[in-house]
Amino acid sequence: EAGVVQSPRYKIIEKKQPVAFWCNPISGHNTLYWYRQNLGQGPELLIRYENEEAVDDSQLPKDRFSAERLKGVDSTLKIQPAELGDSAVYLCASSTRPTETQYFGPGTRLLVL
């Protein structure tokens, strides 16, 4: 069974530029999560989707971050415009009932210059 797929794996951009990350969850997993992991820290939740509905986006900085999961499968996380402090690893995870145990993708490493 394929795991969570993310792309790109690495991205380097200049500040004020837009950037987008893509995630394909494990097949059959209805719940999808986006996390941000700063250097030396554990991941922190940005947004959680149940199918196509964002059910928890309380930690998403909505002035510059947006996400979508239009057909309840793949998801895209966007930052516009990017700031220096956005440099981090952006992780996608997915889960399913009954345990909702979360499985992570390899992440996208973002560097904002």
Place this chain on the structure above:
Amino acid sequence: GQQLNQSPQSMFIQEGEDVSMNCTSSSIFNTWLWYKQDPGEGPVLLIALYKAGELTSNGRLTAQFGITRKDSFLNISASIPSDVGIYFCAGRGGSNYKLTFGKGTLLTVNP
């Protein structure tokens, strides 16, 4: 908010030694998870614990869900060089799916 204290922050051990790390929480959790993260990769699930007092093994790894539901430990027996990495504990409470992560334990194994 919920906070997890994970210790130790780092460990340097010799190949063949046993390792123990733990996490404590200010809140009760219903699920404890242990992940390992290699450089440039995402966290990989090692062990999931769903009941207080549960003791679960995965090869050389053993983890327990504390009976107070506020702590968990992970043991690695007979360490090998490929055990090197960062180990994270994560807890989940109530009906909230949100995972709270510790800051990780960096394990270095000298061959």
